[in-house]
Amino acid sequence: MNTNDTEIAWSILQEKGYQRTANISEADVVLVMTCAIREGAEQKIWRKLKHLTTLKRRGPLRKGGTRMKIGILGCMAERLKTQILEKEKLVDIVCGPDAYRDLPRLLAVTNNKQSAVNVLLSLEETYADVMPVRLNEDSVTAYVSIMRGCDNMCSYCIVPFTRGRERSRPIDSILEEVRILSDQGVKEVTLLGQNVNSYRDISESDYYGVPDRSQATTLREGFKTIYKPKSGGRRFADLLDKVSDIDKDMRIRFTAAHPKDFPDEVLHLIKERGNICNQLHLPAQSGNNQVLKAMRRGYTVEAYMNLVGHVRSLLPGVALTSDFICGFCGETEEAHQQSIKLIRDVKYSMVFCFPYSMRQKTQAFHKLEDDVLEDDKKRRHAELAATFRQEAGEFNKTYVGQVHTVLVEGVSKKRRDTLFGRNDAGLAVIFPDSEVLDGNLARQPRPGDYVQIKIEQTTAQTLYGSALKITNLYNTDSDEVLKEIHS
Numbered sequence: 458m459n460t461n462d463t464e465i466a467w468s469i470l471q472e473k474g475y476q477r478t479a480n481i482s483e484a485d486v487v488l489v490m491t492c493a494i495r496e497g498a499e500q501k502i503w504r505k506l507k508h509l510t511t512l513k514r515r516g517p518l519r520k521g522g523t524r525m526k527i528g529i530l531g532c533m534a535e536r537l538k539t540q541i542l543e544k545e546k547l548v549d550i551v552c553g554p555d556a557y558r559d560l561p562r563l564l565a566v567t568n569n570k571q572s573a574v575n576v577l578l579s580l581e582e583t584y585a586d587v588m589p590v591r592l593n594e595d596s597v598t599a600y601v602s603i604m605r606g607c608d609n610m611c612s613y614c615i616v617p618f619t620r621g622r623e624r625s626r627p628i629d630s631i632l633e634e635v636r637i638l639s640d641q642g643v644k645e646v647t648l649l650g651q652n653v654n655s656y657r658d659i660s661e662s663d664y665y666g667v668p669d670r671s672q673a674t675t676l677r678e679g680f681k682t683i684y685k686p687k688s689g690g691r692r693f694a695d696l697l698d699k700v701s702d703i704d705k706d707m708r709i710r711f712t713a714a715h716p717k718d719f720p721d722e723v724l725h726l727i728k729e730r731g732n733i734c735n736q737l738h739l740p741a742q743s744g745n746n747q748v749l750k751a752m753r754r755g756y757t758v759e760a761y762m763n764l765v766g767h768v769r770s771l772l773p774g775v776a777l778t779s780d781f782i783c784g785f786c787g788e789t790e791e792a793h794q795q796s797i798k799l800i801r802d803v804k805y806s807m808v809f810c811f812p813y814s815m816r817q818k819t820q821a822f823h824k825l826e827d828d829v830l831e832d833d834k835k836r837r838h839a840e841l842a843a844t845f846r847q848e849a850g851e852f853n854k855t856y857v858g859q860v861h862t863v864l865v866e867g868v869s870k871k872r873r874d875t876l877f878g879r880n881d882a883g884l885a886v887i888f889p890d891s892e893v894l895d896g897n898l899a900r901q902p903r904p905g906d907y908v909q910i911k912i913e914q915t916t917a918q919t920l921y922g923s924a925l926k927i928t929n930l931y932n933t934d935s936d937e938v939l940k941e942i943h944s
């Protein structure tokens with residue numbers, strides 16, 4: 458999301474005539490996109506700001522006698538505006554996630570050697586009319602933001618406070634952006650939101666003929682929300698239907714999906730459409746019911762496992778990924794073992810786990826005690842990560858001998874004579890950079906090509922193989938390969 462926010466901010470500045478440089482000594486302005494989700498992310502930014510202020514002090518005077526300007530953007534800007542501006546005196550501009558349109562004005566204010574701040578949160582801002590300028594225009598993958606903010610209020614999470622209330626971007630502006638990306642040769646789009654399943658376009662436009670599904674969200678048994686179920690407008694299944702129809706040779710992924718409102722319509726669409734990836738991010742956060750209750754996640758482990766079973770019954774072979782927090786308030790050793798068990802039971806293709814760090818403003822900060830020792834959090838984190846690696850390592854061995862369709866992203870960082878790409882499940886695949894058949898002719902694969910790769914070796918996070926031929930997502934040949942993978 459921060460990558461996408463950076464692209465939005467950059468688009469707004471480029472429109473006003475700003476230019477980008479990769480050489481910091483040339484820069485008149487340095488803007489740092491920040492994240493407040495965990496203490497560790499904030500510490501990195503403080504270190505970066507100290508380094509930048511040293512550069513600023515030692516650097517040359519700019520036109521008008523000013524020095525290089527430093528601005529911070531994003532969630533940390535909203536969270537720590539006073540400390541950053543007044544106490545630390547490190548920056549000139551503080552601009553929150555809903556104020557990027559104001560950046561040109563904020564920069565103008567600093568011309569008079571004043572600091573400038575705008576961290577107002579909005580109920581409407583979705584930057585629907587801002588076409589993000591991709592930071593790497595050669596990339597064959599792109600992010601498209603479909604909504605902002607979050608209403609879930611999980612007790613540990615600062616997002617609802619730093620990014621505000623949930624609001625969805627109108628469908629037609631999303632479709633327009635995806636069309637432009639397709640024209641630019643982008644082959645994979647990831648739709649972004651804190652909880653994509655609660656997407657609802659309540660704008661008036663029916664230009665694309667999307668039906669109005671006005672029913673309220675129906676929750677699965679064992680799931681609940683703390684807010685009133687939303688109704689009206691066009692929902693995520695409508696959006697996914699339209700987006701995946703734009704370019705049959707463009708892969709569509711989405712993240713994140715809160716497990717509480719996962720509709721079957723979305724699962725059926727994934728099954729039907731060859732270009733919607735057979736991969737779902739279902740953040741579990743914990744394998745213990747007491748901890749889940751304290752987190753206000755709105756489900757039990759049993760309900761989560763029922764959902765996993767249901768998803769796998771409709772989408773055999775689906776790759777599931779997840780997030781886990783280690784050492785949340787009140788997490789006992791037994792509760793931690795239950796998280797380990799959940800990872801073993803589900804067999805995720807990727808797990809992101811983090812030691813818990815308490816954030817101000819959250820419900821946990823006001824009502825719970827951060828009572829797990831830091832050493833225990835670190836150990837539990839290492840144990841969860843090791844469990845995931847062991848399970849994924851074993852599971853990935855079952856891929857040996859299969860043929861996967863891989864979107865080539867570029868040269869592998871590990872070995873320059875190999876290429877790197879991802880399969881339908883989002884797993885990294887590495888293969889030799891040599892000529893391969895494209896129809897009847899042989900040629901080197903290029904970024905943006907889909908290549909059929911025979912898997913020969915695997916680790917917990919990477920598959921290695923050899924290229925068979927260049928393909929696409931819509932020919933029957935490739936469909937057969939996808940079916941083979943999914944079965």
Ligand code: SF4
Nearest residue numbers: 607609610611614616
């Ligand atoms: S769903 Fe929960 S964890 Fe995710 S952004 Fe919203 S409040 Fe935070």
